[in-house]
Amino acid sequence: MSRERAPLEALLDDAGRDSVRSRSRTLRHRRALALGGAGLVVVLALYLPMTLLTPIAPTPAVNVAHTDPVRAAATIGWPAYGESAIGAVGYPAVLGTSGGTDPLPMASISKIITSLVVLQAKPLATGSTGPTITITTADANLVAKYVALDGETKPMTVGATISQLDMMRVALVASANNYAEALADWAYGSEAAFVSAAQKWLSVNGLSETTLVEPTGIDPRNVGTASDLVQIGKLALANPVIASIVSTQSVTLPGVGSFDNTNTLLGQDGVDGIKTGTLNGESNLLFSARYRYGGHSVTVVGAVIGGVDHKAVDASVSALLSSVKKGFHEVTLTTKGEPFATFSTPWDSHSSAVATRTATVLVWGDTPVTSVISSRPVGINPGRVAVGLVTFAVGTHTVTVPLTLDRAIPDPGPIWRITNPFTARS
Numbered sequence: 001m002s003r004e005r006a007p008l009e010a011l012l013d014d015a016g017r018d019s020v021r022s023r024s025r026t027l028r029h030r031r032a033l034a035l036g037g038a039g040l041v042v043v044l045a046l047y048l049p050m051t052l053l054t055p056i057a058p059t060p061a062v063n064v065a066h067t068d069p070v071r072a073a074a075t076i077g078w079p080a081y082g083e084s085a086i087g088a089v090g091y092p093a094v095l096g097t098s099g100g101t102d103p104l105p106m107a108s109i110s111k112i113i114t115s116l117v118v119l120q121a122k123p124l125a126t127g128s129t130g131p132t133i134t135i136t137t138a139d140a141n142l143v144a145k146y147v148a149l150d151g152e153t154k155p156m157t158v159g160a161t162i163s164q165l166d167m168m169r170v171a172l173v174a175s176a177n178n179y180a181e182a183l184a185d186w187a188y189g190s191e192a193a194f195v196s197a198a199q200k201w202l203s204v205n206g207l208s209e210t211t212l213v214e215p216t217g218i219d220p221r222n223v224g225t226a227s228d229l230v231q232i233g234k235l236a237l238a239n240p241v242i243a244s245i246v247s248t249q250s251v252t253l254p255g256v257g258s259f260d261n262t263n264t265l266l267g268q269d270g271v272d273g274i275k276t277g278t279l280n281g282e283s284n285l286l287f288s289a290r291y292r293y294g295g296h297s298v299t300v301v302g303a304v305i306g307g308v309d310h311k312a313v314d315a316s317v318s319a320l321l322s323s324v325k326k327g328f329h330e331v332t333l334t335t336k337g338e339p340f341a342t343f344s345t346p347w348d349s350h351s352s353a354v355a356t357r358t359a360t361v362l363v364w365g366d367t368p369v370t371s372v373i374s375s376r377p378v379g380i381n382p383g384r385v386a387v388g389l390v391t392f393a394v395g396t397h398t399v400t401v402p403l404t405l406d407r408a409i410p411d412p413g414p415i416w417r418i419t420n421p422f423t424a425r426s
Helices: 002-052 107-121 137-148 164-173 177-188 191-204 226-238 240-246 310-326 414-419
Strands: 083-088 096-099 132-134 161-163 250-253 257-260 271-279 282-293 296-307 328-334 339-344 350-355 359-364 369-375 386-394 397-405
Touching (some): 096 226, 107 164, 107 177, 107 226, 107 240, 107 282, 132 164, 161 164, 164 177, 164 250, 164 257, 226 240, 226 271, 226 282, 226 296, 240 271, 271 310, 282 310, 282 328, 296 310, 296 359, 310 328, 328 369, 328 386, 328 397, 339 369, 339 386, 339 397, 350 386, 359 386, 359 397
Antiparallel strands (some): 083 096, 083 296, 132 161, 250 257, 282 296, 339 350, 350 397, 386 397
16 A cells, blocks of 8 residues: 555655745745835835935025226326325325425415314314404414515404304415414414424324424425325315315405405315415415216315416316316116026026125226125025125225025925935035
8 A cells, every 4th residue: 555655645745845835935025025115115215305305405606707897097187387186085095196296385275284283172063163262462463473474364353252163264264374373372372382283183194294383384384295285185174164164155254354265266166175375476275176976976185286376276276177077987886686696506497696786886097996706505595585795896995785596496396306316415
């Protein structure tokens, strides 16, 4: 019997082994599928957040080529005599000079220094007339002193009273020497004390080429260069009391009378100040003039020393100012919306960093104008956000204009994120 069943048992054994092997293969296949599915889940669990949720790295800016404005050099019509200089309020030093560089007699331009030094000791608020001054015998005697020196004078009566402001008006508008000296003595107690204070004032203000030995300018040792006088003119205009006085056409005062400003150019060619000077046959003028260019204005300050007479000086200053006026230019640095940088994202979105406002500047001659663009990388955002600055250097001045994004940078969306896994993430 056993011999007869042997083939059947063998078959059964073979079938069993095949079944076991089949089940084993099935289990292995299922296990592989399970592991593969689990791996896929793990991969997806890592991949999807990485591609969908991780912020994309900001897009760097590419600066737009910008051409800075260029202007021709100014051509100034200088007088053919003496010394001259020209400057402007808000501009450093002087814009140009002509003639020699030696200090020359200032004559009555000295009274501008006198007034500034007096105001240092006896300041006046705008609109105030200041303390009342009583004319002394010593003051009244100054009339005879300056008549003998062929200097300009105005009446003084012992015991009469006058305000500080009016005394300054007579000294500056009428250029009365006796009033200038009386003012200095009143403020400092003596001429020597005044001169000492004036020397310190000149030193503090860096006016090393100017010397003042008395308050009127009748002494030819009161000297200065045209460049120094321009700086003195700027200081005068910066004081509202003096600026108001030197622009006054005429004055009428009890006990003094009526008198016109010695600056006969006042009111012509934009001239609004400052002071004449006449000594030993030579005429000087320290002047200011105001001009407007579009949305800008400028106050020019100049000095001409050593003219043969005031008529010749006035003609020279008119020609000089005509050329100086042409030397200023209103320059547009940028207009609102002008692009200075661009942003192009990997998903083909484009935006620009644009100027938030129009900026203009008043430029003298060929003063160089340069610009520097500063912008940061930007990511996905709604637009109109600050992304940088453009800074213009105009001589020694700077003008800064903020830059904003002109349009939104949108999210690229899930499909792009999933299909671009290797784009840089933050």
